[in-house]
Each structure stands twice: as structure tokens, then as C-alpha cells.
Amino acid sequence: MMAPRRTVAVVTILVAALVAPIGAYLKLGTRVQSRTESLRWRNFPVRYFITNTGIPLVTQQQFQASVGRAFATWHAVETATTSSEFVGFVQASPFVSDGASVLGFLNRPEQDRTLAATTFTVDTTDGRILESDIFFNSVFPWSVAETGGTDRFDIESIALHEIGHLFGLSHSALGETEMITGGRRVIAAEAVMFPIAFSRGNISDRTLKPDDIAGISDLYGTSTFTRDFGSISGRVTKNGRGVKGAHVVSFDPRDGSLVGGFTLNDAGDFVIAGLLPGPHILRAEPLDDGDLTSFFDDGFGADVDFRVTFHDRIVAVPKGGGARNVEIKVTPK
Amino acid sequence: MTLRSVSVFLTAIILAAAAPAIAQPSRGSWEVSGGGVFVGGFDLGSATAELTSNTGTSGGPFTYFDTDNRVDPGTGFLGRIGFYLTRSLAIESGIRYTQPKLKARISGDTEGAQNITAEETFSQYVFDGSAVWHFRGSGAGRGGLTPFVFGGAGYLRELHEGDALVEEGVEYHGGGGVKWWLGARGRMGVRAEAGLSIRDGGFDFDDKRRVVPVAAGSFFWVF
Numbered sequence: 001m002m003a004p005r006r007t008v009a010v011v012t013i014l015v016a017a018l019v020a021p022i023g024a025y026l027k028l029g030t031r032v033q034s035r036t037e038s039l040r041w042r043n044f045p046v047r048y049f050i051t052n053t054g055i056p057l058v059t060q061q062q063f064q065a066s067v068g069r070a071f072a073t074w075h076a077v078e079t080a081t082t083s084s085e086f087v088g089f090v091q092a093s094p095f096v097s098d099g100a101s102v103l104g105f106l107n108r109p110e111q112d113r114t115l116a117a118t119t120f121t122v123d124t125t126d127g128r129i130l131e132s133d134i135f136f137n138s139v140f141p142w143s144v145a146e147t148g149g150t151d152r153f154d155i156e157s158i159a160l161h162e163i164g165h166l167f168g169l170s171h172s173a174l175g176e177t178e179m180i181t182g183g184r185r186v187i188a189a190e191a192v193m194f195p196i197a198f199s200r201g202n203i204s205d206r207t208l209k210p211d212d213i214a215g216i217s218d219l220y221g222t223s224t225f226t227r228d229f230g231s232i233s234g235r236v237t238k239n240g241r242g243v244k245g246a247h248v249v250s251f252d253p254r255d256g257s258l259v260g261g262f263t264l265n266d267a268g269d270f271v272i273a274g275l276l277p278g279p280h281i282l283r284a285e286p287l288d289d290g291d292l293t294s295f296f297d298d299g300f301g302a303d304v305d306f307r308v309t310f311h312d313r314i315v316a317v318p319k320g321g322g323a324r325n326v327e328i329k330v331t332p333k
Numbered sequence: 334m335t336l337r338s339v340s341v342f343l344t345a346i347i348l349a350a351a352a353p354a355i356a357q358p359s360r361g362s363w364e365v366s367g368g369g370v371f372v373g374g375f376d377l378g379s380a381t382a383e384l385t386s387n388t389g390t391s392g393g394p395f396t397y398f399d400t401d402n403r404v405d406p407g408t409g410f411l412g413r414i415g416f417y418l419t420r421s422l423a424i425e426s427g428i429r430y431t432q433p434k435l436k437a438r439i440s441g442d443t444e445g446a447q448n449i450t451a452e453e454t455f456s457q458y459v460f461d462g463s464a465v466w467h468f469r470g471s472g473a474g475r476g477g478l479t480p481f482v483f484g485g486a487g488y489l490r491e492l493h494e495g496d497a498l499v500e501e502g503v504e505y506h507g508g509g510g511v512k513w514w515l516g517a518r519g520r521m522g523v524r525a526e527a528g529l530s531i532r533d534g535g536f537d538f539d540d541k542r543r544v545v546p547v548a549a550g551s552f553f554w555v556f
Contacts, residue, residue: 253377253380314435316497
């Protein structure tokens with residue numbers, strides 16, 4: 001029997017003040033021969049440890065409580081099945097490939113735009129996640145206050161984002177940013193998995209958004225999710241040819257939810273799953289105002305030369321099925 | 334009442350009873366009809382795609398884009414079969430099919446996308462039953478008019494494009510109309526009617542009852 005090849009995926013997922021906006025959920029994946037396998041846990045509960053080191057104003061117990069609440073928020077998604085178990089405090093630090101998933105603080109002053117990051121050890125034969133560590137950069141001021149700490153980043157909010165990565169989600173692009181001195185600042189976002197964190201003191205990201213829920217449900221969906229939700233698939237084309245790297249957002253005017261997807265190949269194919277049945281409005285936009293590496297590997301080759309475009313048809317999503325062959329025609333800038 | 338007026342009244346009854354029976358549907362008659370129908374639209378209101386604003390921004394949700402939504406009026410076909418319980422009272426069962434359009438006017442995009450109106454045509458079926466009360470009018474001979482009122486309820490079934498999504502509800506209706514008899518023997522004519530249709534369920538953005546006007550014109554045959 002072939003032993004699984006264990007590889008530390010170089011998926012350094014940053015919650016920083018640098019990258020760009022626009023959005024929807026994206027799953028992390030690994031190439032297995034000619035196909036891409038989603039990174040996902042096959043065995044639950046996910047057992048995790050907390051580094052036995054606190055920082056000023058945050059004890060390891062307080063840190064563990066915040067992380068526990070963040071895990072619980074993901075577990076509470078009714079259309080997905082996930083679970084976790086806090087095993088105990090350890091001396092081990094995150095980012096050591098030791099078979100144990102460890103969350104804790106590290107002092108990384110050189111990463112002055114990285115609040116936290118997640119790494120994986122995966123079985124590259126099938127995408128199974130074997131270990132995932134999360135570090136929080138102790139260079140920044142942190143808070144565990146119930147209503148958020150003034151001028152401090154909220155651990156629970158950032159933990160919720162990083163645990164989304166731990167479960168296999170990549171970044172959403174559902175947000176808008178602006179350039180400020182030294183990088184980008186988020187103006188607004190509608191996904192916890194948006195790559196740029198809200199400002200200090202903000203605790204909005206303690207609550208999952210429809211885009212996050214669709215993403216986790218796509219990975220670990222219950223039978224209810226499969227039965228009661230639907231998807232939209234199709235292509236984004238420009239002059240008859242596929243557009244790679246377009247961001248496609250689905251808007252449900254009945255409940256206001258926004259869920260997105262990306263075109264991931266040269267044909268411009270996209271799939272957006274986890275949608276409530278009913279009419280949806282589609283919007284395609286280029287990822288032209290930020291760092292593409294927040295979403296794709298280097299050299300992905302996203303086409304950003306097209307105008308933001310709404311699809312001229314309202315798309316009806318069926319219950320438990322898919323609306324297929326949707327074509328969103330965009331024009332060059 | 335005077336003796337003279339009683340006499341006139343009795344004479345009228347006797348004359349009416351002696352009129353030819355073929356000029357009026359009677360108990361046990363059947364009526365089939367088919368024609369075109371118009372169903373009014375309704376406003377679905379506006380829906381805004383919003384993002385959660387960051388601290389220190391202008392406050393309130395951030396508008397991604399706006400939509401104004403409505404169901405446009407639709408036209409289609411209807412068919413009915415009715416049975417006369419009495420000369421005045423009939424019961425009917427029928428089907429109504431229309432193809433209204435759902436329209437969403439999209440504007441105010443945060444990145445300046447061109448405003449457009451996105452559309453979807455869906456199929457609407459109503460399988461209903463009604464009671465119809467006919468007034469005497471001017472008789473069922475050629476050129477005669479028979480006014481009527483009706484009321485009933487039905488099953489509403491709507492299929493979105495591709496027929497992959499079905500939405501169901503209940504429909505209630507009421508109104509009035511007139512039958513214009515074309516043949517001398519009271520067998521056929523033209524039927525025009527208008528009324529209100531109250532829909533509860535089916536396709537909507539809110540859990541609301543919608544009241545829309547309905548008008549129809551059809552040919553009918555009595556046998």
C-alpha cells in the first residue's frame with residue numbers, strides 16, 4: 001500500500017492589511033494527478049491544542065475560550081456537519097508539523113501586516129487534512145472583551161476566519177477596500193472569509209455570513225443541504241471566449257444574501273453552490289483592485305480586462321439541483 | 334297590491350313558462366369555454382445588496398447595488414367546463430395559464446456597472462373551481478345578454494424558467510361578467526368577465542397576499 005505523502009501546503013493564508021476586495025467563497029485544493037481535490041477533514045472531531053502561552057491582557061484560558069466560541073460558531077451551521085475537541089494546553093508552538101493541530105501566539109514582528117495565519121499538513125493523494133496550525137501574531141494588540149476592545153483586534157473574529165481556513169475554506173472576495181498609506185483598508189465586507197480584517201475594536205466578524213455558510217456547507221454539507229439548496233453553474237465569456245479568474249456573485253433578492261464563486265479555468269466555468277431556491281441576480285467582476293495571490297496561486301493568469309457586468313437574466317435556482325448553462329457575457333474595458 | 338297588478342303578474346309568469354326551453358341553459362346543462370386571459374402584475378419592492386461596513390466608515394450598511402422588482406402583467410389562455418345545477422347556478426372547473434415576467438431593475442452598483450433590467454419569464458397555472466350565478470338578463474336568444482357573478486378558489490402552480498423550480502399557493506377569485514348569446518338556439522356565445530384574483534403563496538419575495546385584476550374573454554358552448 002502506498003503510504004500517503006505528507007506535505008506542508010504552502011498555503012499561507014493571511015489576514016492582513018494588504019490584499020484586495022471582491023467576493024465569494026473559494027475552497028482550498030490540491031492537485032491529484034489531473035484533478036483538484038478539495039482540502040477537507042475526513043475525521044471528526046478535529047482535535048486541537050492551545051499553546052500554553054498568553055500575551056498581555058489575554059491569558060491562554062481566555063484565548064482558548066475565544067477560540068472555542070469561534071469553533072462553536074462554525075459547528076452551529078445547520079447545513080454542515082463539523083465538530084472539534086479541545087484536547088489541552090501544550091508547550092508546542094503552531095507551525096510545527098508534528099501531527100497535532102496547535103493554535104497559539106507567535107511573535108512575528110517581520111510580518112507586520114499579518115494578524116494570523118493557518119498552515120496545513122495534507123495527504124496530497126486525496127486532499128485529506130491531517131494537521132492544521134493557526135498562529136496569532138502577538139505583535140498586534142488583542143482583545144477578548146465581550147464587546148470588543150478599544151484599539152485592539154478581536155481574537156474571536158480573527159479565530160473564526162482562521163478556523164474557516166482550517167476547515168478548508170480559502171478567501172472570499174465579497175468586500176470593498178480602499179488604498180491607505182501602507183496598504184489597503186476594508187470599507188465593507190460580507191464574508192468572514194474576506195482576506196482583510198475589519199478595523200480594531202470591530203466584532204462584526206464574529207458572525208458568519210451567507211457566503212461563509214455556503215462555503216462550509218459545500219465542504220461538509222448535510223443531507224438537508226443537498227436536498228434543500230441549489231446551485232448555479234455556467235460560464236463568463238468575453239467575445240465568445242472564457243474569462244478566467246472572474247468573480248461571480250449571486251444575490252438573492254428575497255433575503256438579501258450574497259454568495260459568490262470564481263471562474264477557475266480557461267473556459268470561464270463557474271459554480272456557486274449553497275443557494276436558496278428561487279430567483280437570483282448574477283454579477284461578474286474582475287479581481288482588479290487587489291492582490292490576486294489572496295485568492296489564487298502565482299501565475300494563475302486571471303483576466304481582469306473586463307467591465308463589471310450584471311447577467312441580463314434572472315436565474316431560478318431549483319431546490320436540490322442546479323441551474324446550468326448560464327452565460328454571463330462581459331465586454332473589455 | 335291591486336287586483337289588476339296581480340293579474341298582470343300572473344300573466345307574465347304564464348308567458349314566461351310557455352317560452353321555448355332551448356333558449357336558456359337549464360338544470361343538467363353543460364358549458365365548455367375557452368379563450369384568452371389577462372392577469373395583472375404586482376410590485377415586489379426593492380431589495381438592496383449590502384455589505385457590512387467597517388468601523389469608521391460612513392455608518393449603516395454599504396450598498397453593493399440596488400434592485401427594484403416586479404411581476405409584470407401576463408396574458409395567456411383559459412379553459413373551463415361548467416355544469417348547471419339550476420338554471421341560474423352553475424359550478425365550473427378550469428385551468429388558467431399565463432406567462433408573466435419577473436423583472437429586476439438593477440442600479441447603483443458600487444463599481445459603476447451599467448444599469449440593466451434582468452428578466453425571467455415563468456409559467457403560471459391556476460387550477461380552480463367556481464360557483465357562477467346567472468341573472469336573467471335579456472334571454473339566451475341571438476343578441477341576448479346574461480349577466481353573471483362568480484367566485485371560487487384554486488391551486489396556484491408556478492414554474493420558473495427551465496421548469497426546475499416549482500412554487501405553489503392558493504388562489505381565490507371573484508368577479509362578474511356577461512354572456513352574449515350568438516346563436517338563436519341559445520347554444521353558444523361570447524363570455525367576457527373581469528374580477529380580482531387573490532394569490533396566497535406562489536412566487537413572491539414576501540409572505541404576502543397579492544390582489545391582482547383579472548380579465549378574460551372566451552367562447553362558450555352549451556349542451
